[in-house]
Amino acid sequence: MKLKYRLLILVLALIVVAATWVAWNWPRRVDMAQYAPADSMIYLECNNVVAVTEGITGSDGWKRFAASFGLRARQSSDRWLYLAASLGLAPAQSVILSRAQVAVVMLNLDAAEENSTLSIKPEGAIIIETHTAGWRTKPAAEAALQQFAERMYGPVTAKHSWEDADYLEWSPAAGDRKIVAVIDGSLVVVGNSKRAVQKCLEARRKPESSLRDDAALRQMRTKMGAAQSLTFGYVSAGNATRLVSWAAPLLFGREPGDSTLQQIVARNAARILGSIGWSSRAAAGGIEDRFFLTLEPSVVSRLRPAFRTSQPKQSVWTVAPGKLEAITVYKSQTPALAWEALRAVSGQFDALSAVFFGSIMNSALLPYGIENPDRFLKAVGPDVATLRVSPQSEGSVLIARALDRPALEQMFKTQRSHNPKDGGTIDFELADAPDKKFAAAFLDDYFLVGGRDDVRACVDARINGQTVAGNGLTKPATLAVESTAAIVTYSNDAERVRGFFSAVGSLRAVSANDSVAATTGAEIPFATTETNLEDQGLDRRTRSAFGQFSTLIGLLKHE
Numbered sequence: 001m002k003l004k005y006r007l008l009i010l011v012l013a014l015i016v017v018a019a020t021w022v023a024w025n026w027p028r029r030v031d032m033a034q035y036a037p038a039d040s041m042i043y044l045e046c047n048n049v050v051a052v053t054e055g056i057t058g059s060d061g062w063k064r065f066a067a068s069f070g071l072r073a074r075q076s077s078d079r080w081l082y083l084a085a086s087l088g089l090a091p092a093q094s095v096i097l098s099r100a101q102v103a104v105v106m107l108n109l110d111a112a113e114e115n116s117t118l119s120i121k122p123e124g125a126i127i128i129e130t131h132t133a134g135w136r137t138k139p140a141a142e143a144a145l146q147q148f149a150e151r152m153y154g155p156v157t158a159k160h161s162w163e164d165a166d167y168l169e170w171s172p173a174a175g176d177r178k179i180v181a182v183i184d185g186s187l188v189v190v191g192n193s194k195r196a197v198q199k200c201l202e203a204r205r206k207p208e209s210s211l212r213d214d215a216a217l218r219q220m221r222t223k224m225g226a227a228q229s230l231t232f233g234y235v236s237a238g239n240a241t242r243l244v245s246w247a248a249p250l251l252f253g254r255e256p257g258d259s260t261l262q263q264i265v266a267r268n269a270a271r272i273l274g275s276i277g278w279s280s281r282a283a284a285g286g287i288e289d290r291f292f293l294t295l296e297p298s299v300v301s302r303l304r305p306a307f308r309t310s311q312p313k314q315s316v317w318t319v320a321p322g323k324l325e326a327i328t329v330y331k332s333q334t335p336a337l338a339w340e341a342l343r344a345v346s347g348q349f350d351a352l353s354a355v356f357f358g359s360i361m362n363s364a365l366l367p368y369g370i371e372n373p374d375r376f377l378k379a380v381g382p383d384v385a386t387l388r389v390s391p392q393s394e395g396s397v398l399i400a401r402a403l404d405r406p407a408l409e410q411m412f413k414t415q416r417s418h419n420p421k422d423g424g425t426i427d428f429e430l431a432d433a434p435d436k437k438f439a440a441a442f443l444d445d446y447f448l449v450g451g452r453d454d455v456r457a458c459v460d461a462r463i464n465g466q467t468v469a470g471n472g473l474t475k476p477a478t479l480a481v482e483s484t485a486a487i488v489t490y491s492n493d494a495e496r497v498r499g500f501f502s503a504v505g506s507l508r509a510v511s512a513n514d515s516v517a518a519t520t521g522a523e524i525p526f527a528t529t530e531t532n533l534e535d536q537g538l539d540r541r542t543r544s545a546f547g548q549f550s551t552l553i554g555l556l557k558h559e
Contacts, residue, residue: 028131032103033211035127035187037199041242042106042124043211044233044278045226049100052230052549060285061497061524061545069501093140099131107196109246125191125200134185141181141188142168149179151506165201167194216275223292223536224279230287231548233278237294240276241269268357271348272299274537280547286525287547295537302345306338307486307533310382317468319399319443320387321461324468326491327387335384335400336377368398368449369412369438376411379404380447389454391495397450397458408447412440485530493527493544500550 032045046052056062062071106124130137142158149156149170158168171178180197181190187204191197203210211217217234226232235243245266274294281288295303309331320327332338339361346357362373370376380400388396402408439452443462448455461467527544544550 029101030129031212032101032127032129033214033217034207035129035189035200035204036103036105036211037107037203038209038211038214039239040105040107040211041109041239042104042233042235043217044104044231046102046231048230049102050098055230055282055287056546056549058282059287059545065497065501065524069505071501071504093144096128096130096132096137096140101129101131103127105196105200107199109243123191123193123196125189125196127200128188128190130186130188132186134183137186137188138183141183145170145179145181145190152179153177164198167197169194220275220277220292224277224290225281226279229279229281231278231280233276235276237270237274240273240293241266244269244273268349272296272345278548280549284543286543286545287549289542289544289547291540291542292534292536293538293540296348299345299348300533300535300537302347303341303533305334306332306341308333308337309484309486315445315469316383316385316399316401318470319446319448319458319462320385320468321389321458322466322468322470323390323461324492325388325390325393326489327385328487328489330384331382331486331488332384333382335380335382336374339373339377365398367395369440370398370449372411375407379407379411383446387458389457391492393451393454395451395454397448397454399446399448399458401445402442402447405442405447408442412449483530485532487531489529489531490526491529492524494524496527496550497524497545500546500553503553 029047032047033043036043057066104124104126106122108123110121110123128141130141145168146158149158153170153172156170156172158170161167161169165182165184168181168183169178178192179190180192180194181188182197182201184201184204189197189200191200207213211234214236216236220234221227221232224232245263272295274296276294277290277292279290281290310333316329330338343358343361346361349357365373365376379402381403383399383401385399386396387399437452438450439455440447440449441455441459442448443459448458462470524545527542529540529542531538531540533539
């Protein structure tokens with residue numbers, strides 16, 4: 001046989017061997033729900049850590065600001081390093097990072113008062129399927145956990161114990177916080193209690209006790225496009241009711257666990273709410289988070305009038321200050337009918353709960369000095385908005401197009417003051433506010449009411465031509481006009497972005513250039529949230545610099 005044929009056969013044989021080796025070593029994705037206890041209150045999963053990393057480091061926010069916070073920008077060579085690690089051709093930590101699937105479960109929520117401050121303490125665990133042999137996983141995982149524990153608690157030593165598995169535990173000298181971990185073959189489970197870790201191990205060993213066969217979870221995965229997303233989250237209908245009833249007392253200044261209020265909410269939330277889904281993806285140079293809240297069909301039907309939109313108008317931006325913290329624009333065709341639609345939801349409740357819900361509705365506008373919502377909403381038209389002027393503002397300013405000015409003037413009987421240089425602006429105090437905390441004003445076709453300093457800021461911005469429209473800051477206004485969503489919110493994302501970089505820097509043990517980092521706020525784009533009503537429930541999508549990863553990474557820093 002000629003030499004060139006022998007060489008060709010050898011090359012082909014090497015290709016077959018290489019392909020077989022790659023196929024053998026390439027990680028095969030598993031369903032992470034098989035490791036999550038069936039009664040998990042919240043379930044989150046990420047099936048490709050590398051994709052998340054690329055989504056974050058490939059975003060406009062990372063490219064523009066990472067260096068200011070002492071962090072390295074993404075390099076073109078990173079993809080090849082990840083590929084090598086995925087094939088096992090790298091140090092153990094890199095191999096695990098490139099192959100890992102991750103899930104987070106929250107099993108319980110507790111609240112305790114510490115020094116007059118209410119502290120919320122979730123019980124949960126992080127589950128990591130490393131797709132890497134145990135002999136490589138164990139030393140790498142133990143070293144990473146030891147480093148993390150020392151960063152959280154200072155010098156600390158792991159305590160080993162054996163029950164159904166080999167447990168490791170780290171805890172500070174003072175306090176009741178702890179990190180508990182178990183490494184079971186290629187699986188690593190890390191929790192803040194042994195119970196949480198044990199329940200995840202039980203789910204692995206007894207599939208019937210896991211979330212894997214939850215039909216509603218599978219439906220939500222399809223609904224949210226989980227297979228094409230960076231992350232996916234799920235809350236069952238039963239747990240959605242538990243979470244709402246647990247958190248409801250906080251809205252009324254009471255501690256979670258207020259039995260009477262909690263029972264009322266729990267009894268009726270089940271008649272309204274279904275499951276909740278979350279997904280995230282890279283989009284338009286940032287991250288898009290999508291939340292979907294399933295509602296009962298009868299509730300969707302009752303809410304439809306509230307989501308019938310009018311032709312969007314840009315004129316609300318002529319009275320919104322050019323510098324603001326957040327603004328939400330409600331495009332309901334008829335505000336009064338939208339209010340009635342919300343009230344109609346109480347038709348799902350029992351008589352006692354309907355009365356309770358009605359009292360909540362009637363008090364919803366009290367922060368603006370509005371005691372009769374029905375009367376007020378009949379006097380205003382579309383282009384209703386609420387805005388927060390600055391982070392220091394105690395409340396929001398309500399803006400609405402004035403349809404019946406005499407009725408509004410009568411509702412807010414006053415001692416008027418008219419300043420000719422205000423260009424016709426009327427600014428007056430609310431009669432029922434002896435501390436002069438509240439104020440109201442007419443600006444062009446709009447009526448504004450809220451905290452006195454905040455309303456004054458809106459008036460001054462209009463007089464000085466420093467509104468969103470007058471200052472040339474037309475992008476938010478243009479987006480509002482283009483958006484077909486019934487509710488659109490724009491919020492300043494600067495603090496959250498700084499917090500994100502601070503958390504990442506802390507985890508990587510790097511420090512920011514404070515003088516540079518402090519100047520980035522003005523360049524960070526506002527986060528945009530759109531809310532719509534669909535046939536099965538409420539769909540809410542937010543586009544921001546780093547999405548919910550800002551919150552999740554911040555939790556790691558403070559855990």
